[in-house]
Amino acid sequence: MALDTLGHDLSSVIASFAPSTEIRNIGRVLSVKDGVAILDGLSQAKMGEKIECVEKGIEAMVLNLGVTEVGVVILGDYTLISEGDTFVSTGEIMSIGVSDSIVGRIVDAAGVPQDGKGTEIPVDQKMPLEKIAARVIERQPVKTPLQTGILAIDSMVPIGRGQRELIIGDRATGKTAIAIDTIINQKTASPSVVCIYCAIGQKQSRVAQIYGKLMESGAMDYTVIVNAPAADSVAMQYIAPYAATAIAEYFLAKGKDSLIIYDDLTKHAWAYRQLSLILRRPPGREAYPGDIFYLHSRLLERSCRLSEKLGGGSITSLPIVETQFGDVSAYIPTNIISITDGQIYLVSEQFNAGFRPAIDAGISVSRVGGAAQTKAMKKVAGTLRLDLAQFKNLEAFAQFGSADLDEATKMRINRGQRIRELLKQPQYEPLPVTTEIALIYAVNNGYLDKISVKDVERFKVEFISYMQTEKGEDPKTVLDAFFATYDMKDTAQDEQT
CATH class of the missing domain: 1.20.150.20 (ATP synthase alpha/beta chain, C-terminal domain)
Structure with missing residues (x-):
């Protein structure tokens, strides 16, 4: 009887068995260098797609598509990845989790807290790192002032909400000081402004000093710091400004005004050059890849002032670029000058002579002009x-x-x-x-x-x-x-x- 029952049970199981198959698009790691991995496989991967190494809990973003290989940038500790590890396609565009709780925090380029407060940041919405900029019909003219609190700028080189104003000068001429003063001055701004300071390739001690000054002045109540220090991989330094812009776009969609400081885009260009060389992209002038202009144009074009129909929010960008011996005709400076709506040029001679901020009023210009000033100031x-x-x-x-x-x-x-x-x-x-x-x-x-x-x-x-x-x-x-x-x-x- 027992054998008859067992046979009947087996027959029932076999009759009800429905084989299932799972098709996954996977890639195997061939090599890893400074946060960049070359994978074999991932035949259906897309540019900017998020992929995962499930076994080690590491995410990566697709950056290069070859005939048989895929180049990806690893987000996180790339030393955990070794040859032979497997990454799985997710079908999602790389994004960063954002909510109102991110204000007042220090995060890395992947949105992971770095301030030691120990609390995870709740996610209200996933914002894509890469996004097509708003169309012309979706924008409105820049006409609302963004006061920096710096007399020379507000009077002669005014900045409006939604503008992109370059801060350019040699090393140690006060570029970051202007940016930090602008953040501090937003404490009394009306309507309020959410500030995002993006540190790219900076020393940790310098970022800690800036954080301390913002805390002391009460500016961290409305500020986010996105930190990709010099000790981080070039992959993290590369995506840091895109992460900062994605955070700003979260508040833009809510109709709020935000200000982004990119400190600095020279180091960002260096990081992208290193990535491109590892990925064996053909080098051009100064060993930069051919799309170095597009690298920054697609980033800065996302700064705008939306029409009232779309909420009327704005993103104002203050990118910082370092020059060598005052040469504004170098490759990266001329690229970014042509993208932005004006520049604030700082001069070493004035700085050393004690005229600070060392703004050269003759070269500095704002293409928005008096439209970004109050009637009384104008x-x-x-x-x-x-x-x-x-x-x-x-x-x-x-x-x-x-x-x-x-x-x-x-x-x-x-x-x-x-x-x-x-x-x-x-x-x-x-x-x-x-x-x-x-x-x-x-x-x-x-x-x-x-x-x-x-x-x-x-x-x-x-x-x-x-x-x-x-x-x-x-x-x-x-x-x-x-x-x-x-x-x-x-x-x-x-x-x-």
């Missing part, structure tokens, strides 16, 4: 750049002897000296726009003519302190009230005698 700062340029020419001419100069020329030189002193500004001390307007109004209308050049700094410090308690909007009224009690210890007359 009115008072309209001739500031011209006055400064004329002063530089007259100052150079006066070095041959000032005895024969007419009174109008002497007045222009004296006014220019005070403008230059007024534009000096300490780091981490951004100014409210009302204070900036009043300061420019003061120098344009002769309020500083009776103050010696060496005393302009004292006036500025006292006036800024006065403006912290003064609520007046009219600059003339505010200045008249201030000078009614201001003690002029050093006068311009004393200086001349």
Whole structure:
């Protein structure tokens, strides 16, 4: 009886058995170099697709499609991957998990927290690293100011929400300082701005210093740091700016304004060059691959101001590029200059002479111009750049002897000296726009003519302190009230005698 029952059970199992097959698109690792792996297989892989090594919990992104091989960049610890490991296609485009909780955190290029807070960031939405930029019909003109709090920029090289403004200069000229001051100044911005600082190939100690300063000023309450330090693989450095842009696009879709600092795209280009050489792509000028321009154009084109129909949000980009010996005609700088909507050029000579921020007003330009300024700022700062340029020419001419100069020329030189002193500004001390307007109004209308050049700094410090308690909007009224009690210890007359 037992044998009959067993036979019946086996017959039932065999009759009900339905064979199932699972077809998976897989690839086997042939080699791994500095975060880049060459795989055999993955015949159905797509560019930018996410693939997984399930056994080791490592993700990668497809970057190169060959006839028989696929090149991928490994996200995470690439030393865990070895020859013979298997990756499986997911059919998904590489993306980063984002939610409102990411604000205030430090994450790597894959969205993994690095700030030691120990809590995972909840994911509200997966944002693709690569995305086609908004079409022309989906955008609106840049017309809302993004105040940096830096007098020289807000008055002469204004930045609007949705603009791409390049910060360019030699090493150690204050490029990052301008970016950090801009982030700090968004504390009082209305509507609010979500700031994203993307560190590419920077030292960990430098990023820690920036994080400490942002914490001290309260700016981390609205800031995200995407960190791909020099110790990370070139693969992580390559995708870091795309991850930062994907985070910004999450807030863009919600109708919010965001600001991205790419620090810096020179190191990003170096990382991409190294990736391309490992992938055996044909090198071109300076060993960069042929698509080096497209690398940055498709990144920066995602910065825009959407139409009101799509929420009216914006992404403002401040990419940073380092030059060598002031050469702005080098390959990467000229590429990015042609992509952006203007540039803020910093000069080593001015920086070393103590004129900081060391902005060269002659070369620096904003292609948005007065459209990104308030009416009051546009009115008072309209001739500031011209006055400064004329002063530089007259100052150079006066070095041959000032005895024969007419009174109008002497007045222009004296006014220019005070403008230059007024534009000096300490780091981490951004100014409210009302204070900036009043300061420019003061120098344009002769309020500083009776103050010696060496005393302009004292006036500025006292006036800024006065403006912290003064609520007046009219600059003339505010200045008249201030000078009614201001003690002029050093006068311009004393200086001349």
